[in-house]
Amino acid sequence: MTDLIDLNNIHLTLADKAVLNIKSISIPAHQCTLITGRNGSGKTTLFKVISGLLKPNRATIEYQGLTLPWKKAKPILQKDFIYLHQNPYLFDDTVLNNIAYGLYRAGESKAVAHQKVMQALDWANLSHLAHRSAKQLSGGEKQRVALTRARILSPRLLLLDEPTASMDTDAKQQTSELLQRLKSEGVSILICSHETHTIDHIADHFLHLENGELTPASSSKRTSNVTVLNPSKKSI
Amino acid sequence: MNDLSQASLNAFQLLISGNTDIWEIISLSFSVSFSAILIATPFALIIAFCLAFFQFKLRRACIALFNTFMSVPAVIIGLTLYLLLSRSGPLGDLRLLFTHKAMIIGQILLCFPLLVAMAHATFQAADRRAWETAITLGAKPWRAFFTLVYEVRFGLIAAIVAGFGRVIAEIGCSMMVGGNILHSTRNIPTAIALETSKGEFAQGIALGIVLLVLSLSLNAGVSVFQGKGELQQ
Ligand SMILES: Nc1ncnc2c1ncn2[C@@H]1O[C@H](COP(=O)(O)OP(=O)(O)OP(=O)(O)O)[C@@H](O)[C@H]1O
Ligand SMILES: [Mg+2]
Numbered sequence: 001m002t003d004l005i006d007l008n009n010i011h012l013t014l015a016d017k018a019v020l021n022i023k024s025i026s027i028p029a030h031q032c033t034l035i036t037g038r039n040g041s042g043k044t045t046l047f048k049v050i051s052g053l054l055k056p057n058r059a060t061i062e063y064q065g066l067t068l069p070w071k072k073a074k075p076i077l078q079k080d081f082i083y084l085h086q087n088p089y090l091f092d093d094t095v096l097n098n099i100a101y102g103l104y105r106a107g108e109s110k111a112v113a114h115q116k117v118m119q120a121l122d123w124a125n126l127s128h129l130a131h132r133s134a135k136q137l138s139g140g141e142k143q144r145v146a147l148t149r150a151r152i153l154s155p156r157l158l159l160l161d162e163p164t165a166s167m168d169t170d171a172k173q174q175t176s177e178l179l180q181r182l183k184s185e186g187v188s189i190l191i192c193s194h195e196t197h198t199i200d201h202i203a204d205h206f207l208h209l210e211n212g213e214l215t216p217a218s219s220s221k222r223t224s225n226v227t228v229l230n231p232s233k234k235s236i
Numbered sequence: 237m238n239d240l241s242q243a244s245l246n247a248f249q250l251l252i253s254g255n256t257d258i259w260e261i262i263s264l265s266f267s268v269s270f271s272a273i274l275i276a277t278p279f280a281l282i283i284a285f286c287l288a289f290f291q292f293k294l295r296r297a298c299i300a301l302f303n304t305f306m307s308v309p310a311v312i313i314g315l316t317l318y319l320l321l322s323r324s325g326p327l328g329d330l331r332l333l334f335t336h337k338a339m340i341i342g343q344i345l346l347c348f349p350l351l352v353a354m355a356h357a358t359f360q361a362a363d364r365r366a367w368e369t370a371i372t373l374g375a376k377p378w379r380a381f382f383t384l385v386y387e388v389r390f391g392l393i394a395a396i397v398a399g400f401g402r403v404i405a406e407i408g409c410s411m412m413v414g415g416n417i418l419h420s421t422r423n424i425p426t427a428i429a430l431e432t433s434k435g436e437f438a439q440g441i442a443l444g445i446v447l448l449v450l451s452l453s454l455n456a457g458v459s460v461f462q463g464k465g466e467l468q469q
Contacts, residue, residue: 053368083372089365092387101383102373153374 004029004157004188006062010049012212013057019045020056020212027157032179032189032202036217037209043192044086046209047159050190052077082155086162088146090134095126095145098134102153116152124148124178140171147178157188164198172198239437246438247445257418258439262446265423268336269404272343276351277396284355285381289367299356305349311408313345318412334415339423342409347399354398358391359384394458401454405447 003026012020020042027033027050037043048054052074061073068076090098096117103113121127124144129137137145143163150158163179164172179202183189191199192209206217250258286292287299319325321333332338366387370380385392407425414421416430424443431439 048368051372053371078371079374081372083368085365085369087365089363089369091366091369091383101370101375105374105376105379149373 002029003027004063005050007050008060008062010046010059011057012045012049012054012059014045018212020049022046022212022214025207025214027188027190028205029188030186031204032183032191033205033207034199034203035190035192035207035209036194037192038194041209042212043209044161045212047083047161047190047192050077050157051081051083051159053083080156081159082150082153082157083159084146084150084161084163086165087139088142090137090142090145092135093133094130095121095132095134095137096130098145099149099152102149106153120148120152123151123181125174140167140175143167143171143175144178147175147182151182151187155187157190158182160189160191162193163191164193165195176202243437244441247440247442250438250442251445258442260419261422261424261427261443264336264421265404265425268339268410268423269343269400271340272347272403273396273400275340276344276348276399280348280351280399281355281385281392282381284352285359285384287352287356288359288362289364299353302349302352302356306353308349309408310342310346310406311412314342314409314412317342317345317409321413333413334417334421336414336421338413339410339421342413343403343406346406346409347403350402351395351399354395355392358388358395361391362388390461393461397454397458401451405451 006024006026007022008024010020010022010025011018025046035043035046045054049056049059049070055074056070059070061068061070061077063073063076066073091101096114099117099120100108100110100113103116104110108116118127118130121130124147126141126144126148129141129145134142134145147160147163160179164175167175176198179189179191179199183202189202191203193199208215208217283302287295287302317338318333320327321330321338322328323333332341362384366384367380370383371377375383405425407429410416410421410423411426411429414423414426416422416426422430424447428440428443428447431437431443
C-alpha cells in the first residue's frame with residue numbers, strides 16, 4: 001500500500017486555542033479513508049489544511065517524493081486536491097456552468113467543457129438539472145452536483161466534509177453510490193463524519209480525531225456488522 | 237408663487253428645447269462623476285476585499301480609517317485639494333487647479349472611503365465558501381476574486397450607486413477645485429447655486445429636476461436590484 005500524501009507535525013492555533021496537533025497522518029492512494037470525531041474535534045480544519053485552503057502554524061508535507069513545508073506545497077495541494085464543504089457552495093449560475101467552472105479554469109474551450117459536463121451529468125443521473133439555476137436546488141441535489149463538479153476535474157484526492165449530513169435516506173443512498181463509483185475509478189477519498197453507518201462500507205481505513213489529535217481507530221477495518229453488533233462503538 | 241410656477245414652466249421649456257448651456261452642464265456633471273467612479277471602483281473593491289478576507293496587522297485600523305474618512309465634508313476635501321494644487325502648493329506645477337481633472341480627483345477622494353466601507357461590508361457578509369470553492373476548483377486568486385465579485389454583485393452595485401449619488405450631488409469640492417467656470421468646469425450643483433443666487437430660478441429648477449429624477453431613479457433601481465438579490469438566496 002502506497003501513501004498518496006503524508007503530513008507531519010501539523011500544528012494550528014486559532015484564537016489562542018490549539019485546534020490541531022497531529023504528529024503524522026498518512027493518506028493511502030486509491031482508497032477511502034474515513035475520519036471520525038465529534039463536533040469541534042477539528043475535522044473541517046484538518047481538511048482545509050490538507051487541501052491548501054487554511055494555513056497551519058506548522059506542517060510538513062511529503063507528496064510525490066518531495067518533502068515541503070506547507071507554504072511551498074500550498075499551490076500543489078490546491079491544484080491536485082478538491083475539498084467539498086459540508087454544505088457545498090454552488091455559484092449563482094446554472095448547474096451546467098457550475099460544473100464547467102473548473103474546466104474553464106483549466107483552459108478548456110466552451111464546446112469541449114459542455115460536452116464533458118453533459119457526460120458527467122449523465123454519470124451522476126443529473127442530466128435533468130443541467131439548465132436549472134444552482135441556487136434553487138435542494139441540499140441533496142447540491143451535494144451531488146458539487147460531487148460531479150469535483151469528479152470532472154479528476155482530482156488526486158477528494159476531501160468530503162460530512163457528505164451525507166442532513167440528507168434523507170434516499171439522498172444518502174444515491175450519494176454513497178456515487179462515492180462507491182468514484183472509488184472504483186481509482187480516486188483517493190478522504191471523508192469525515194460523525195455518523196459512520198452510511199459510509200462504513202465504502203471506507204478502507206479508519207482514523208479518529210479527538211480535540212485536534214489523531215488517535216488510532218479501534219481496528220483498521222471495521223464492518224457495518226460490527227457497528228450494529230456493538231452499538232456502544234457507534235456513538236463516537 | 238406666480239413667479240415660481242412661471243419659473244418651473246420655463247425650466248421644463250429649457251430642458252425640452254435642448255438648451256445647449258444646460259445640457260452641456262449636465263453632460264459635464266456626468267462625465268466628471270462617471271470618470272471618478274470608474275477610476276475609484278477597481279481600487280476600492282480590491283482594498284475592501286483584502287480587508288474582509290485577509291488577516292494582517294493594522295487591518296482593524298484601516299477599516300476604522302475608511303469608516304471615519306467617509307464623514308469628511310466635501311468642502312474640507314475641496315479645501316485640502318485646493319491648497320495642494322494651487323500655484324504655491326506642493327502640486328502647483330501640475331497646473332490642475334480649476335480643471336476637469338481636478339474635479340475628478342476631488343470626487344475620487346470623496347467617494348473612495350464610501351466605496352471601500354460599503355464594499356467591505358458586502359465582502360464581509362459574503363460566503364467564505366465561495367472563495368474557497370473557487371480556489372479548490374483551480375481558480376487563481378485573481379480569478380477567484382472576480383468570481384466572488386460576481387457572487388456579491390448586488391451589494392457591490394448598491395455601493396457603487398451610493399458612491400455615484402454622493403459625488404454627482406456634491407457642491408463643496410467641485411466649487412473649490414473646479415471654480416464653476418462656464419463651458420469648462422460648471423456642473424449641475426455649482427450651476428444651481430450660481431443661477432439661484434443670480435435670481436435665475438428657471439435654470440436652477442431645471443437642473444434641480446434633473447438631479448432629483450436621477451437620485452430618485454438610482455435609489456429605486458438599487459432597491460429593486462437588492463430585492464432581486466435577496467429573492468435568490
Ligand atoms: N476561525 C476560527 N477561529 C477560532 N476558532 C475556530 C475557528 N474555526 C474553527 N475553530 C475552532 O476549532 C475547533 C475545530 O473546528 P472544526 O470546524 O474543525 O470542527 P469539526 O470537527 O469540523 O466540527 P463539526 O463536526 O461540528 O463540523 C472548534 O473548537 C472551533 O470552535
Ligand atoms: Mg466540520
